[in-house]
Amino acid sequence: MDMMMQKRVLILLIISHHLPVKIPKTDGKVPAVIVFGDSSVDSGNNNQISTVLKSNFHPYGRDFIGGLATGRFSNGRIPSDFISEAFGIKKTVPAYLDPAYDIADFATGVCFASAGTGYDNATSDVLSVIPLWRELEYYTEYQSRLRSYLGEDKAEEVIEEALYLISLGTNDFLENYYPLPRRSSQYSVDEYQNYLAGIARDFVTELYKLGARKISLTGLVPMGCLPLERTTRILYGSQCIEEYNNVARDFNTKLGFMVTELNKDLNGIKLVFSNPYGIVSEIINNPASFGFHNVKSACCGTGYYEMSYLCDKMNPFTCSDADKYVFWDSFHPTENTNAIVASHIFKHNLSQFQ
Template sequence: MALASISLILIISQFLLQIIKIDAKVSSIIVFGDSSVDSGNNNFIPTVAKSNFRPYGRDFDGGKATGRFSNGRVPTDFISEAFGLKKNIPAYLDPSYTIQDFATGVCFASAGTGYDNITSKVLSVIPLWKELEYYKEYQSRLEEYLGNQKTSEILSEALYIISIGTNDFLENYYVLPHRQSQFSIEEYQNYLAGIARNFITQIYELKARKISLTGLPPMGCLPLERTTNLAFGGNCIDRYNRVAINFNQKLQALVESLNKELSGLQLVLSSPYTILYDIIQNPYFYGFEYSATACCGTGRFEMGYLCDQHNPFTCSDADRYVFWDSFHPTEKTNGILANYAVKTTLAVFQ
């Protein structure tokens, strides 16, 4: 690699490592999705998809395992802080929070869920349609607390973040036979994009105007998937990455279409693919040492209950790793991804 290119990467990586704060006109952060953004809703439902135990959360404030699938915060926490709101977004189902806490930020996400209802059934988690029902309930509670006019102002000025989709492919389509027998991979992508369209339209009708739709990451490079590819050197699974790229293109087309159709809508696609792939391929330039394996356990297949405090292999310094468990990034990586989003696609909301 040329010296000039290395210098440019170093400058960019150091910029992204900085916590960026902005003076923005965003009233609240409202989150829908899966484990990439779940801040603890799964703690309160009967599912094995939990992370409310150590070593999860060991680098969170007070070393608390909140139910976030990371050693610390998730991207939406960093985004909230960057927009001058709260440092951590509370989970809607957590009874220790009140509607007052939720007025400036709330998370409805559920680890293990997807666009597809079948995906949510795999681990018995909250389906996307139920997340929408919780939002409607939240809206009613907010109206009781603040009144209709103030609630309308908050909801129309809130930034809605939707981060979902990876599980539909890695827990559903490529593992279970049902959807494969119904759809080709392209047809399934179109099916999911249709669900995304309907969901965005529904929250638009419920006052959402500023929406960030998150694309898929390079899912073939997750440590779990690389472990299944050990016979070929543990490299990224290219066909999974191509699917992610193709699906992100469909989501971009959806964004452009809805922005034309729905008056007053500001919808953006915030894709982590390019930046996360670069971090994985060039970990040193972002201050990491390991990107093929994760911090927890052997770093190849552990997540959830397989990643517990009794695992003797868990690393002592998560900041050296791109991934915390075999599926989820470390807090350090989440911070970089969030800051990248804030300075690029989310800049229109500043």
């Protein structure tokens, strides 16, 4: 038995009792969760491409089911996993490019996200990851495979009733606009926000044309409070960078207005804006009330700058209990934080799709 087959068997043995035997009847409910975006929701697609931005090694995944390092940028599950579970579908959403899975697995949920990507194609170029337009191409390929697997009528039902999660945008600012001169010389911050919002509008519209009707567009978190940003802007005294947080709030406002407009313009669409900014701000400002002990530094390594290959099993500083930390590495939340944020978004934005 080769390694890929062994991996597949192990995963299936661990979570098989959580998986539905058949495609669930829709009856207005969600039969599948389909995911687009960046590392906030990438469940392992970057493992299969040539990029330095990977997390398919320990200690990533140490608290995941079976202790597997799947390529999720966390110690455990990510928000899309928790949302899928909340709809009673399955506990994890598999990556489309992972050869351990096939269309039978993807029929109840699939992830096309790629860590490091953004709305802007120039953002995906920085670390050679999958651009958003390519994620959409994978989705159209998936539709064809789904029709062959389920038949035309059942596939169309799944496509129309599925929940589509879109989560990205942080990299456009922190990986592209601020550290590199190209976009900042072309656009003011406000103009760049409008540029990105226009891409988001076009992406949602294309999904709608392909049959999607239930769509959640996720906003930005307080990105000025990420440990990496606090560390690299040391003149702020390791405090949150309010300039970045203001940009996140402003961009969220633009996305919210765009969502309102599209709900008017696209007949039959049910588009919601899921804004994590408030709940993440609450966690950061009042960590103890959520059971956290540390918010300024991350669990992995020293907690100030480590991410991806800098956060590996050889680092002697990684914490023993990630549940006490808001952040897992310098850029990504712990599983505990992901669970809290996903629960909040489900309750306030997505429960209407139940």
